[in-house]
Amino acid sequence: MKTIYSFLVILAMSVSCFAQTPKSTTRAILSNEEVFKFLEDFNKNEINTYIGGPASSLYYRLKNSPFNIQHMSTIPSNIWREGDGKNYVLGVILYNMPIQEIEKNAEAITVYIWLNIDNHFIEEWKFWKDLPKKNWMEGILNQTKNYYVTDFQFKKMRIGK
Amino acid sequence: MIQKVITYLFHLLLGMNILFATSIMTSCSHFDEFYSASLPVPEGNDYATHFIIALNNNPAELKRFHALMNNKEPLYSHISLKQGLDYGMYYFIPYKEIGQEQVGGALYYPLDHIELGHENIQLTNILKQPKLINSDIINNEIPLDKRFLYSRAFVDLEHAGLHVGHNLKTYDYLKDAIIAIPKGEVNTNIPRTRSFSEGNFLEIELAFDAKYIGVPVKIDNNYVIYGISKNLLEQWTTKVLRDWFIQQGQYTLHWQHGFCIRLQIKNSAIPHWAREIGKYFFCDALSREIIYLALQKQFDLSIQYRYSEFINHKRDFGEKWEIVKDPVKQDSTGATTFTPLQEQTESLYSEFIEDCNTIPNASITKSDFISMMDSLFKPKELSGGVYSKYGNFSAFIDSVHKNNNIEYGIKMGNYDGSTLVSKVYTDNKEYSVAHTIERSTIIAVHNHPNGTPPSPRDLLSTCNIATDKNLPNFKGHVIYTDQDSTYYGLIIENREKASIMADSLKNEIGQDNDFMGNGKIKKMLICYQYKYQGMNEAEQAIAKLALVCKHYNHAIRIVSYQKNNKKKDTVVYYIDKNYKPIKCRN
Numbered sequence: 076m077k078t079i080y081s082f083l084v085i086l087a088m089s090v091s092c093f094a095q096t097p098k099s100t101t102r103a104i105l106s107n108e109e110v111f112k113f114l115e116d117f118n119k120n121e122i123n124t125y126i127g128g129p130a131s132s133l134y135y136r137l138k139n140s141p142f143n144i145q146h147m148s149t150i151p152s153n154i155w156r157e158g159d160g161k162n163y164v165l166g167v168i169l170y171n172m173p174i175q176e177i178e179k180n181a182e183a184i185t186v187y188i189w190l191n192i193d194n195h196f197i198e199e200w201k202f203w204k205d206l207p208k209k210n211w212m213e214g215i216l217n218q219t220k221n222y223y224v225t226d227f228q229f230k231k232m233r234i235g236k
Numbered sequence: 237m238i239q240k241v242i243t244y245l246f247h248l249l250l251g252m253n254i255l256f257a258t259s260i261m262t263s264c265s266h267f268d269e270f271y272s273a274s275l276p277v278p279e280g281n282d283y284a285t286h287f288i289i290a291l292n293n294n295p296a297e298l299k300r301f302h303a304l305m306n307n308k309e310p311l312y313s314h315i316s317l318k319q320g321l322d323y324g325m326y327y328f329i330p331y332k333e334i335g336q337e338q339v340g341g342a343l344y345y346p347l348d349h350i351e352l353g354h355e356n357i358q359l360t361n362i363l364k365q366p367k368l369i370n371s372d373i374i375n376n377e378i379p380l381d382k383r384f385l386y387s388r389a390f391v392d393l394e395h396a397g398l399h400v401g402h403n404l405k406t407y408d409y410l411k412d413a414i415i416a417i418p419k420g421e422v423n424t425n426i427p428r429t430r431s432f433s434e435g436n437f438l439e440i441e442l443a444f445d446a447k448y449i450g451v452p453v454k455i456d457n458n459y460v461i462y463g464i465s466k467n468l469l470e471q472w473t474t475k476v477l478r479d480w481f482i483q484q485g486q487y488t489l490h491w492q493h494g495f496c497i498r499l500q501i502k503n504s505a506i507p508h509w510a511r512e513i514g515k516y517f518f519c520d521a522l523s524r525e526i527i528y529l530a531l532q533k534q535f536d537l538s539i540q541y542r543y544s545e546f547i548n549h550k551r552d553f554g555e556k557w558e559i560v561k562d563p564v565k566q567d568s569t570g571a572t573t574f575t576p577l578q579e580q581t582e583s584l585y586s587e588f589i590e591d592c593n594t595i596p597n598a599s600i601t602k603s604d605f606i607s608m609m610d611s612l613f614k615p616k617e618l619s620g621g622v623y624s625k626y627g628n629f630s631a632f633i634d635s636v637h638k639n640n641n642i643e644y645g646i647k648m649g650n651y652d653g654s655t656l657v658s659k660v661y662t663d664n665k666e667y668s669v670a671h672t673i674e675r676s677t678i679i680a681v682h683n684h685p686n687g688t689p690p691s692p693r694d695l696l697s698t699c700n701i702a703t704d705k706n707l708p709n710f711k712g713h714v715i716y717t718d719q720d721s722t723y724y725g726l727i728i729e730n731r732e733k734a735s736i737m738a739d740s741l742k743n744e745i746g747q748d749n750d751f752m753g754n755g756k757i758k759k760m761l762i763c764y765q766y767k768y769q770g771m772n773e774a775e776q777a778i779a780k781l782a783l784v785c786k787h788y789n790h791a792i793r794i795v796s797y798q799k800n801n802k803k804k805d806t807v808v809y810y811i812d813k814n815y816k817p818i819k820c821r822n
Contacts (some may be wrong), residue, residue: 128507128508129480131521131524131525132510132517132521135517135520135521135524138577144577145577145578146763146766147577147766148762148763148765148766149762149765150762151762168762170763174763174764174766177763198773199765199776200771200772200773200776201773203765203766203768203769203770203776204586204769204770204771204772206769208584208769208770209579210577210579211579211584211766211769212577212579213577216577217528217531220525220528221479232759233756234756234759234760234763
């Protein structure tokens, strides 16, 4: 009986794993409100597990979530505030919209992942220059995956005039 | 009569026998010819070329290949070289059944090779016993905890544009997912070494399948590839564990049959972030890290993992504790492979592209700026009386040379009937100097001690002055960077547009001279960072500023000017409607 029960638990766990691995078609029909709701729940229930852990685990979780990563960038420090005139990378930004949609002033949801990268003084321009031109988004994840997550934020945004 | 009939029948039968025997001999001869016919060497796929050459050099294997491919059509252009679980190095030869549209399976043809060291592998022409894999074999004969690696190979073919039978891809669903392995499905209770005498531990089996992305190189008549070895896989695995602070002594690593590693890791050594989410997550993260390392070496790696949990257990009424497989937890299997995030296929830029024709009035902008700079540099001989309040531009350069830790300002205008420059002024501040712009002022110059191109606040200031109807003569700000002796000009191109720009930018710039993090402009710039990723530091900064100018219909134009000996280098910067960075030089 115990074995049957444990099998059912594991089976249920597998099903939930599949639920966390939606196909792209499932993602496409999720509205921004639904994605935002997911992030609210995630921020409330799960994020503490990832704070202090390597960014790779959070990237993995988000890749397999209703948040569909369609564009990326980095969180910059302030070029004019640093005495040396340099701009440094502080973390990673994920967007759930491709740039073409953002450009049309569509509302995008952005996730800001702050990493303990700030004391490594990685200059922003060098960071970007070193990225591969093909798969540059994977390149960002790969270059930052071993830094630890220090903070997590998400917000809606538009860039129109 | 009867004798005649018997004789006739005898000859008839004899004739038929001879005819039959001849026909058998003829068909045997055709059979042999067919099964030993050399195959034409295909072009366009190096792996196919190597495979066919190896096959043609080996009559026995050639015969076997013909027999296995009877009624099948090998897809030579899709042959690839792989290294995998059950076959070591092998050629993957997909095929279609004759008359079918879909891929029906593949021949796994192992190949002997020589490891040369430094991950170099020399290919040989020695082929080994092949195995035909079809959907029936994948879904019934292959163990459940290895099936993903087989299905994945066919999914790759589908990505390459082929139609693939659905049943060949069945187990691709294990990608980024896990399932419990039903008892009896896979023999998971085979005897094994228990690495630890006490404590709970996790056992993971990682099965690999690697595809070579590189191309064989001919060295001394031998074909050599940069290959993958067990040693390399072991190095990658231990590197990931080390990065996660899992020390030697807390885990053991053993090679299993083929390309498969068995790890046993103490539960206490598993990082907390993985412990809290679940063991499947640890396995997946581990696989993913190894795949990332493989990618850096141009290997496309797929991993299927199986894990079991072991615990300290006391037998009924016994005194002795022993380590056994956790009876309430079933073995599970899942898989990971590299799937890049989908990116838009568009141009990314590593420099401004030279194209004077696309920038409207580029030559006018340049000649205007050169003439302004010439006026600045022209020595002023007027002195005394009314002219005593004016200065010389060389005094500005001297001040910057002496102390480039603060900003200095100087301005040029139509004063007292001549184009003159003011005396040098400063607020003794690191990041600002206040200009008092008058009706007659044409340009205002200041230095940037940190050597950076114009700042967003410089842009806003230019727009604000352009908006002021009492300052019609002002043409723009000039920013001097002493580090590379460059003068950057922010030149007013259109006062009406600049007025709109000023209105939009007034709430976008913070006290630190940069665009504010919560402003729309900053967000836009961050969004487009990827476009100009290959540029150097100064060019990236200029591209961002030019992007803001584009956003406001090019109200302001960015120019740079360098004067080396007698040569003047003037460049106009521009971002076109497709976000292409353009420059017009000389």
